[in-house]
Amino acid sequence: MDQAAWATRIRAQMAFEFAREAPPEGFPGLAPIPTGRYTDPAFYALEREHIWRKSWLLVGREEEFEGRGSFKTFQRTGAPLLIIRGSDGVLRGFFNTCQHRGAPVVREACGIARRLQCQYHSWTYDLEGELVGVPDRRDFTDLDESQRNLKPIRCEVYEGWVFVNEDLDAQPLRAWLGPVADEWSVLHGSELRAVGRRQERVPCNWKIAADAFLETYHVKTIHPHSVAKLLDHRGAAMGLFANGHSRMVTPKWEEAVWKPGGGAKPPIEEIEGLDPLFAETNPAYSLFPNLITPLDTIGFPFICFWPVDAETTDIEWIFYGLPPRNDEQEAFWQRYVESFDLVMGEDFMNLAPMHRSVASGALESIPLNYQERRIYHLHEEVDRLIGPERIPEALRVVPRLEPFWETRSEQGAEA
Secondary structure, three states: OOHHHHHHHHHHHHHHHHHOOOOOOOOOOOOOEEOHHHHOHHHHHHHHHHHHOOOOEEEEEHHHHOOOOEEEEEOOOOOOEEEEEOOOOOEEEEEOOOOOOOOOOOOOOEEEOOOEEOOOOOOEEOOOOOEEEOOOHHHOOOOOHHHOOOOEEEEEEEOOEEEEEOOOOOOOHHHHHOHHHHHHHHHOHHHOEEEEEEEEEEOOOHHHHHHOOOOOOOHHHHOOOOHHHHEOHHHOEEEEOHHHOEEEEEEEOHHHOOOOOOOOOOOOOOOOOOOOHHHHEEEEEEEOOOEEEEOOOOEEEEEEEEEEEOOEEEEEEEEEEOOOOOHHHHHHHHHHHHHHHHHHHHHHHHHHHHHHHHHHOOOOEEOOOHHHHHHHHHHHHHHHHHOHHHOOHHHOOOOOOHHHOHHHHHHHHHO
8 A cells, every 4th residue: 555645635625624614515414314224133144244244344363263173163153163274275265064963073162173073973184174084984875075174164264354255256355344454454453462352242223233333423522531632523633434334543643642751652662664643643443344443553452243143143353453562562452452342331331221222212313424434334334245135125225325435436537
C-alpha cells in the first residue's frame, strides 16, 4: 500500500467530515432496520446456515500450529472443526467428524497428534485426513475407503492469522479481504504475537454487540471519561468495501497525540514504518461478519463476536503486538489490556438492556443516521449472503449503499 497516498486521502475525508453541516449531497436515507432481525429464531437460523458456515472466520495464529500434528479444535460455527499441521507442513482444516458414525477424531482443544483416531471404533486417519485404518475391515462388504476421508474445509493464512471457511467454493481469503488486506500489509502482521486475551459472555444478539462497535455516535455518552477524551468523533472518516468490510478512521484530539518531548513515551516497541496518521488517529476496521479491530502503533485488539444462540454472544478480544522483551514491557501490556477492559465494560453496560427492549416489542425498527452507515452496510451484506428471497419481506433491508463503496466510487471516477 502507498501509505502517503492513503493518508492524504483519509485526511481529506476527515476534513470534509469536520466541515459538513449535513450528510453529503446524494447520500440516501437509510431505511429503518426491522428489530425482528435481532430476535426472530427463523432469521437466526438463516444466519447460521448462510453466514457462519459460508464466511471466512478467524480461528487463531499460525504460530499456534508449530510442528507436524499440531492441532486446534474450533466449534464457534456450531460444527465441530479441526485445524491441523500435516506431515508435509501444510495447515489444513477438516470437520472433526469420523466418517463412520460421526464421533470426533480428537477430543482435546489443542495438542499434538501423530495420527487422528476416532475414539468410538478406532477408525484412523493420517495427518492429511486420509483414512488409513479400519478395524475388522473384513466385516464391511462395500466400503470404499477413498470416499471416507475426513471432510475438508477451507483453511488459509494472511499475515500469520489463520482463517477457515466451511464453504469449499468460497473465494480465496486474500481476494475476500480485498482493500483491507492492502491496508493491513503495513502492520507486519507476521511479526506480531498475542499479548493479552479476554472473553465475556453477553445476553444479547450478536448484531446488537457488533453494531455498538461500528460507529462513534455513542462515544460522548458512553465513554465520556475514556474514549471521548482521546477521539473527536466529528471527524470520523468511513469507507465501505465489498463483502461487508468497512473502515473508520477517527482523529485524536491534538492534546491526546504523543509528541517527542511531550512526556514519557510508553516503554513498548512500536510497529515500524507506519505513517504518522496511525498515531494521530484511530483507524478501526470491520471484517464481515464478526471481527472489529481499532489499530494503534504499538498493537491492537481483534474483537470477535461469536453467537452462542439468538440471544447470547461470546465477545472475545485478543491483543496483538510485538513480543515483549522484558518485564517492563510485560507489565505495560498488562496495564494496557486492563485499561481496555474498562472501555469494553462501558460498551457492555447497554447491550443486555438493549436486547431486552428489542425483544419486548417496544422498538419496532431502528432509524440509522449517516454516522451509523457501517451498521447498515453490515446488514446489507447479511441479506446478500442469505438471499433476499429467503427472508420475509418485513425483515429485509433495502439495499442502498453499494454505490458508495470505495471500490465502486474509484471505479466510477476512473470511468
